[in-house]
Amino acid sequence: MWQKIALCVTCALLLAVYACTDGGLTVTSEAELKQAVQQAQPGQTIVMKNGIWHNIEILFQADGEEGKPISLVAETPGGVIISGESNLTLAGNYLVVRGLVFKDGHSPTGSVISFRKSTTEYANHSRVTETVIDRFNKTERFESDIWVTLYGKNNQFDHNHLVGKMNQGVTLAVRLDTEESRENNHRIEFNYFGPRPVLGSNGGETVRVGTSHYSLIDSRTKITNNVFDQCNGEVEIISVKSGANEISGNLFLESAGTLTLRHGNGNIVENNVFLGNKKPHTGGIRVINADHIIRNNYLSGLTGYRFGGGLVVMNGVPNSPINRYHPVKNVLIERNTLVDVSAVQLAAGADAERSQAPSDTSFNENLWIATEPMGETFTAYDNLDGITFSNGGVSGLTTSIALNAKDTSVTKNAEGFWVADDHSVGAKIDKAPVSLEQVGVAWYPKGDLRPTLNSGKTVSVTAQAGMLEAAIANSQPGDVLALAAGDYMVDRVLVVRHPITIKGVAAKELSDLTTKIQFTRNALFQIEDGGSLRLASVVIDGSAADDSAGNAVIRTTRYGMLNNYRLELEGVWVKNLNINHSFSLLKVSMSTMADEISIRNSRIESVTGDILRLNVETEDLGIFNADYVTLIGNTFASVDGNVVTLYRGGTDESTFGPHLLMQKNSIVDSGKGARNAQKSIALLEGVQVVDILENSASQSGNIIAHSRVGEPVYSIAKNTFGESTLKVSYKGVPVNVSAEVTERE
Structure with missing residues (x-):
């Protein structure tokens, strides 16, 4: 009791404007927060009041002690929303951040959360936990940043939720550019790395440890028990560019790309599960450099090939520069299970430059399973004298590669995992190492929650003047606008800001369609960031369009997009795009990306572009x-x-x-x-x-x-x-x- 009274007296004397509770000092403004951080003592908790904190750059620089950290927490988990041009910087020792949500904004600097204030001021022995970053992207697609940048030593990033990075740059990076951040012993664990869409460029990794310039330095980072859910940014999901790291117990769900040992030596990859579910380009593990151990991993339903294959062992460059491909040497690949994996690539990438084949590389006690007829799984691109296979097991798979594997009886268990009946080969894994419920935070929904085409209500639209324009302006994401028969004359560009479907009256033949749209401007539709468009059972006639060169029925915004869009035409008749030259159906701008453009069962004619x-x-x-x-x-x-x-x-x-x-x-x-x-x-x-x-x-x-x-x-x-x-x-x-x-x- 006396300790509580003394604490509140101290609070009143030092920070009279703050509310002092058993949970710590509660701050309600940026000024109060700055003063609280400056005066914080070991063991103290600073509580940010629930609400929206807009345009705030939080510098959490303080020194706690082992067993007595200084904590910065939300009043209630998820109740503090960091928005606008905002970020968080940690510097000092024994700090804890908990319960914040970054959304509806972006960082004005190169990181959303950074464990460094300057090149001489780092965070050590510090932790960020139960924090969310949700689509907190730069405003331009190819303006790069990193959401979380780990510097210093002995830091922990755990039970966080990161989803929807759409601009260029790594989601989470471990940096080794100074001595103070090497051999760092960071722990990255129990995080939810949610869907990341295709970037359409290099720079879409979800996690990167190191860079090529410092890749021969050991990082000693542990990446354990995380879930990577539909992380599709580019070919490398995790890019390891340093040595002595451990990547274990992670679950990769329908993610296009691979865990890539791109640079660095002596990494351990074990106890991970890759479930592709036959989604396009889902991959497994890609191996470059020396002295790695790849052990006890379970890989299933992976369709990727080439550098995105289920298991890829690369060729190297003799006397390679540090930024190219160091040869594979002394790598142990043992007791892994591969089920319905489309491509195992050996000596991959062999060409005039990458001319050195793997050496001293052993495949031992691996289990290869095909549950359905498959083509040749293994491809060798160079001499395999430096690769040995021993004591393996095979079930249902035929290959021209001498695997030295015995026919093995296998069983699918209650968790859906295939295991050898005698347990003599393959991974000792009978279920996923971690579940969605165990990662991230319980109070924030997982998955890609953005609206999609045809996910909303159906709205009837008549052919009266202005009705189509009004229906689009008043629509909600995912709505379907059902157009009655008739002629629709549009006198303005229809701006599509969210997914929307426009469909006319269906007919057996395109010539029988009764819903016709004409337009008088140089474009009919403009897809903005966040928009997608589906057109069905309509006639689009360009004969009334503005008499100028370079018209388009559909165009994307000229300012670029963060969100990928979809464009679908089904049973559409487009004609008379010939009022002037270079009249096209679709024109796009730089920094825009379509997940898919689909035209089916349509007729498009008289087009000058x-x-x-x-x-x-x-x-x-x-x-x-x-x-x-x-x-x-x-x-x-x-x-x-x-x-x-x-x-x-x-x-x-x-x-x-x-x-x-x-x-x-x-x-x-x-x-x-x-x-x-x-x-x-x-x-x-x-x-x-x-x-x-x-x-x-x-x-x-x-x-x-x-x-x-x-x-x-x-x-x-x-x-x-x-x-x-x-x-x-x-x-x-x-x-x-x-x-x-x-x-x-």
């Missing part, structure tokens, strides 16, 4: 504008430009896309306009996956595909191209791909 113009990222930095482009069952007629122009320049290897699927389309009298220099119907640069199947073309131009990077996959079959030709090249060398042959480069 391109149908899809996706070629504005011309700086050749590996950036592109659409991940998936899908064209199925359409008729394209009298198109002066290209049906699709899709560009990804540069030689960066950090992304999987773009992907193009053209199937069962009819292309007539197209690709021959005066401004179409290539006289092409499809102009593809750097597209990584090209499927052109069962199409017909008559009186039309050529299909031209070039690629300079990666191992692009071209699948071209059952097409009738008439006088059109197919021109494919890789790194400037023509590739012989006929219209009726599937060719894999």
Whole structure:
């Protein structure tokens, strides 16, 4: 009792403006917070009052003691919202931060949470826990920052929730650029790393430990018992660029990419579970450098290939510079279980530069399982004399690689995990090492909670003047606007700020459609950041559009987007895009990314520009504008430009896309306009996956595909191209791909 009285007397004397409670000193403003931090003593707790703290840069610089940390906490977990241009910096010793939520804003600096004030002032023995960062992104897609930057030593980042990083930059990074931050013994554990969408560029890692410049230094960071849920930013989910780290007990859920040992030596990867559930590009573990142990991991349903495969052992560069690929040496890969993994790549990346094959690398007591018929899982790109296989087990899998594995009886347990009946091979894992309930915070929902197309209510719209414009302006995310039959004349650009569907009266034939939209401006729709658009069963007629060059039916905002969008056309008839030259269906701006652009069962005709113009990222930095482009069952007629122009320049290897699927389309009298220099119907640069199947073309131009990077996959079959030709090249060398042959480069 006397201690409580003394504490409150002290509070009253030092900080009369604060409320003193058993829970600590409660502060209600930035000024009070600064004064409280300056006067804080070991063992003291500073409580931030619930509410929105806007435009606040919190400097938490103080010195607690072992067993008596200084804590900065929310009044109630999740009750303190940090918004606007805000961030948090820790410096000192034995500090704890708990219960804050960063959302509706961005950091004005390079980090949202930093464990360093300056190059000489670090946080040590400090902890951030039960804190949320939710879409706290820079306003521009390629303005880079790092959400959490760990410096100093012996720090802990645990039970936090990080979701929706959409701008360039690592979600969480451990930095080793000064002696004070090396051999740091940081612990990153029980965090929820939520969905991160495709960035479409390098710089989309979720976790990075070190950088190439300091990669031969040991970090000694432990990344344990975290969940990585749909972390799809780029090919590296976790990028290890330092030595002596432990990555264990983590769960990777449907994440496109791999845990990559990119630089550094002597790392341990064990007891992790990768569940791809056959989602595209889901991967496992990629190995580079020396002295690693990869043990007791469970990998299932992974579809990734090449650098994004289920298990990838890279070729190296002899006498490699520090930033390239050091050869794989003395690596032990033992007692792992791989189930329905599409690709195990050995000596991957072999080329004139990466010419040194792995050496002293052992596969021991691994279990290889195929529960359904699969093609060749293993691919060797170079000599494998430096890799040995011993004492393995195999069930249902055939391969040309000598695995020295015995046929093994396996059983699927109650948790859905496959185990060897005699337990002599494979991972000793019979369930996920950690659950969604054990990571992050209990009071903040997990997953991607953004609205999607067709997730809202249906709103009826009549053909009276102004009704369509009003319906869009008053719509809610996910709504479906059901247009009655009639003619809709639109006199302004319709701005799409959230997912919305516009559908007319369905008809068996496109010629029977009774819902028609015309427009008088240079565009009908503009997709803003956060918007997506679906059009179905409507006629769009461009004959009343503004008589100017470069019109578009749909365009993206010129200011770029953080959020990826979707564009879908189903059963749509678009015509008369010929009021002036270069009139296209879709034009995009720089720094915009579509998860998918899909046109199905539609007719698009009389177009003086391109149908899809996706070629504005011309700086050749590996950036592109659409991940998936899908064209199925359409008729394209009298198109002066290209049906699709899709560009990804540069030689960066950090992304999987773009992907193009053209199937069962009819292309007539197209690709021959005066401004179409290539006289092409499809102009593809750097597209990584090209499927052109069962199409017909008559009186039309050529299909031209070039690629300079990666191992692009071209699948071209059952097409009738008439006088059109197919021109494919890789790194400037023509590739012989006929219209009726599937060719894999």
